[in-house]
Amino acid sequence: MKQTRFRSAALRAAAALAPLALLAAAAPPPASPSPGQIVEEAPAAHWTAIAASDLLVMDLAPDAAGKPRRVVIQLMPAPFSTGWTENIRKLVAARWWDNTAIVRVQDNYVVQWGDPDAEDDAKARPLPGGIAQVPESGYVVGLEAFAAAEEEGVSSDDSAGAAMAAAEAAAEQASRADQPNPWAGPDTYAKTLDFFRGWPIAGNDDGVWPVHCYGMVGVGRNLSPDTGSGAELYTVIGHAPRHLDRNIAVVGRVVEGIEHLSSLPRGTGELGFYEKPEERTVIRSVELASRLPETERPRLEYLESDSESFVRYAVARANRKDAFFNIPAGGADICNIPVPVRKISQ
Amino acid sequence: MKQTRFRSAALRAAAALAPLALLAAAAPPPASPSPGQIVEEAPAAHWTAIAASDLLVMDLAPDAAGKPRRVVIQLMPAPFSTGWTENIRKLVAARWWDNTAIVRVQDNYVVQWGDPDAEDDAKARPLPGGIAQVPESGYVVGLEAFAAAEEEGVSSDDSAGAAMAAAEAAAEQASRADQPNPWAGPDTYAKTLDFFRGWPIAGNDDGVWPVHCYGMVGVGRNLSPDTGSGAELYTVIGHAPRHLDRNIAVVGRVVEGIEHLSSLPRGTGELGFYEKPEERTVIRSVELASRLPETERPRLEYLESDSESFVRYAVARANRKDAFFNIPAGGADICNIPVPVRKISQ
Numbered sequence: 272m273k274q275t276r277f278r279s280a281a282l283r284a285a286a287a288l289a290p291l292a293l294l295a296a297a298a299p300p301p302a303s304p305s306p307g308q309i310v311e312e313a314p315a316a317h318w319t320a321i322a323a324s325d326l327l328v329m330d331l332a333p334d335a336a337g338k339p340r341r342v343v344i345q346l347m348p349a350p351f352s353t354g355w356t357e358n359i360r361k362l363v364a365a366r367w368w369d370n371t372a373i374v375r376v377q378d379n380y381v382v383q384w385g386d387p388d389a390e391d392d393a394k395a396r397p398l399p400g401g402i403a404q405v406p407e408s409g410y411v412v413g414l415e416a417f418a419a420a421e422e423e424g425v426s427s428d429d430s431a432g433a434a435m436a437a438a439e440a441a442a443e444q445a446s447r448a449d450q451p452n453p454w455a456g457p458d459t460y461a462k463t464l465d466f467f468r469g470w471p472i473a474g475n476d477d478g479v480w481p482v483h484c485y486g487m488v489g490v491g492r493n494l495s496p497d498t499g500s501g502a503e504l505y506t507v508i509g510h511a512p513r514h515l516d517r518n519i520a521v522v523g524r525v526v527e528g529i530e531h532l533s534s535l536p537r538g539t540g541e542l543g544f545y546e547k548p549e550e551r552t553v554i555r556s557v558e559l560a561s562r563l564p565e566t567e568r569p570r571l572e573y574l575e576s577d578s579e580s581f582v583r584y585a586v587a588r589a590n591r592k593d594a595f596f597n598i599p600a601g602g603a604d605i606c607n608i609p610v611p612v613r614k615i616s617q
Numbered sequence: 618m619k620q621t622r623f624r625s626a627a628l629r630a631a632a633a634l635a636p637l638a639l640l641a642a643a644a645p646p647p648a649s650p651s652p653g654q655i656v657e658e659a660p661a662a663h664w665t666a667i668a669a670s671d672l673l674v675m676d677l678a679p680d681a682a683g684k685p686r687r688v689v690i691q692l693m694p695a696p697f698s699t700g701w702t703e704n705i706r707k708l709v710a711a712r713w714w715d716n717t718a719i720v721r722v723q724d725n726y727v728v729q730w731g732d733p734d735a736e737d738d739a740k741a742r743p744l745p746g747g748i749a750q751v752p753e754s755g756y757v758v759g760l761e762a763f764a765a766a767e768e769e770g771v772s773s774d775d776s777a778g779a780a781m782a783a784a785e786a787a788a789e790q791a792s793r794a795d796q797p798n799p800w801a802g803p804d805t806y807a808k809t810l811d812f813f814r815g816w817p818i819a820g821n822d823d824g825v826w827p828v829h830c831y832g833m834v835g836v837g838r839n840l841s842p843d844t845g846s847g848a849e850l851y852t853v854i855g856h857a858p859r860h861l862d863r864n865i866a867v868v869g870r871v872v873e874g875i876e877h878l879s880s881l882p883r884g885t886g887e888l889g890f891y892e893k894p895e896e897r898t899v900i901r902s903v904e905l906a907s908r909l910p911e912t913e914r915p916r917l918e919y920l921e922s923d924s925e926s927f928v929r930y931a932v933a934r935a936n937r938k939d940a941f942f943n944i945p946a947g948g949a950d951i952c953n954i955p956v957p958v959r960k961i962s963q
Contacts, residue, residue, distance in 0.1 A: 407943060460947075495940065537879075597753060598864055606856050
């Protein structure tokens with residue numbers, strides 16, 4: 272498991288028998304930098320701050336020891352799932368989630384939250400005005416719309432940004448020349464795979480869609496053709512359920528505090544729903560970071576997926592050559608290349 | 618998220634506006650059986666009991682509410698990882714794990730357990746006699762050795778078994794004729810994928826190896842060429858870390874009680890190690906089920922991966938056509954086809 276802090280008793284025993292040979296073998300070989308080292312050494316220009324207006328701050332009731340539990344969710348950028356993210360912005364503006372709850376924890380699948388009384392017409396909390404019913408076509412972005420979105424942000428008036436983008440494109444190309452794109456597949460679920468502004472996406476001849484990796488946030492719904500409003504959300508806490516891609520809207524990802532969700536007790540009811548109200552964890556509030564006082568806002572940045580550092584990181588994840596590994600995989604599935612996100616240091 | 622128990626408020630609102638149209642849309646279409654239904658309806662002959670001598674019963678200290686926490690691990694069958702599973706049998710016979718602890722919980726990665734004092738030469742608990750140092754070549758089984766292992770258990774003197782195997786092979790072939798093998802890939806990490814007696818395996822021209830899916834148990838180790846003794850173990854609690862395949866020995870899988878591991882608080886030290894001894898969960902005992910009194914043994918069975926039911930289950934996982942899904946994926950990565958394991962009903 273990477274380098275453990277443990278020296279196993281067997282290794283110690285062997286060292287006692289043959290100390291010289293063992294010491295030689297244990298001396299670190301001239302190893303390539305690990306993915307973590309590449310991320311640590313990435314220049315500041317390769318990191319992009321996440322706008323406070325794209326961050327949901329979800330405060331759960333404190334844990335049994337009284338410790339606060341804050342979960343921060345980054346909303347999916349346009350052109351993906353915009354019908355639902357607009358609904359979510361309306362729900363949070365209305366403080367609709369305050370005093371809702373975590374209602375379901377299914378092992379190796381999802382943690383889900385929303386109105387615990389949603390089933391009960393008499394008690395269900397009404398949605399605020401303006402919540403749209405988004406059509407199923409919203410799960411996939413057409414290729415033309417996606418190409419247009421990709422053009423945005425490299426406009427000619429942003430000369431610094433354009434210069435950086437050009438430099439990075441060159442670096443990326445060089446990096447890829449001696450190393451095939453590590454996340455290109457092959458893949459069971461899509462024809463093409465890529466990253467868009469720090470988000471894993473998949474595509475085929477019809478369009479492009481976000482990928483259900485660990486930590487992604489999606490919209491709970493009823494049977495098709497219902498697509499969910501965005502008032503009931505879940506996050507993935509297990510192996511990527513890629514069969515949900517194009518069947519449910521992905522609207523964001525947990526960028527801080529996922530351990531407050533993934534370590535919750537599993538529900539014992541059907542599909543991991545909690546059977547008793549007292550098993551639920553109360554959500555005290557969900558607020559947009561940009562509406563919090565400046566000092567209380569989470570300040571986070573992600574490693575730009577178009578940057579040279581990200582490509583090097585991905586290549587290293589696909590071809591581990593640090594001292595722990597014997598056999599580099601030669602590739603990495605896209606959910607095994609999590610986009611690095613970290614606190615912005617002052 | 619499959620069929621949620623919730624009717625969303627938006628759906629209710631729409632129903633109020635257009636009840637007839639909505640009711641028609643909500644009526645379940647003639648859906649194919651879900652993977653869960655196929656498993657439920659599988660005939661008894663498609664299930665295989667797990668031998669008590671292959672089950673480790675790990676009892677953790679009770680939780681804060683005093684509830685017992687039992688984790689059951691099935692050992693990997695030969696010809697895979699036999700050097701390590703033999704070590705593990707010796708360790709459990711010596712009751713080596715009693716009063717060891719869970720020392721590490723890293724989100725979306727692993728839960729790890731062993732001797733918390735392993736680093737401290739003065740306090741580390743000595744291994745029992747006969748623990749072998751297994752060479753790295755043990756990570757992969759050669760194609761000839763694997764073919765020989767596959768022949769075992771379909772011997773001609775077991776006529777009932779042979780007849781069943783033949784019937785199942787025919788059924789499987791028929792099932793595959795109109796549906797390509799759903800777990801065949803394409804795959805980033807291996808040339809071929811299959812199941813062997815209920816275990817996901819991968820292969821290439823050199824050999825065959827077990828796959829690091831959710832819940833698999835592996836052997837913690839130091840830097841290569843150390844391969845670990847088997848005294849320090851981990852289980853996967855996140856997206857399948859397939860880059861560990863062929864780099865660490867997979868020796869088993871958690872078949873019951875994984876929620877007692879996956880929901881533990883995450884460690885705040887490097888790599889998710891607990892920083893304070895009091896954060897660790899004590900392992901009261903690890904014993905082989907066959908050495909427990911008969912009434913206390915876990916009695917489990919798995920859906921035989923060569924059975925027609927398993928193939929139908931896998932096809933259904935790859936091509937969800939139940940009422941929830943719009944777009945079947947057309948395939949499933951092998952870790953998205955977990956082998957069904959259940960209690961044997963009396």
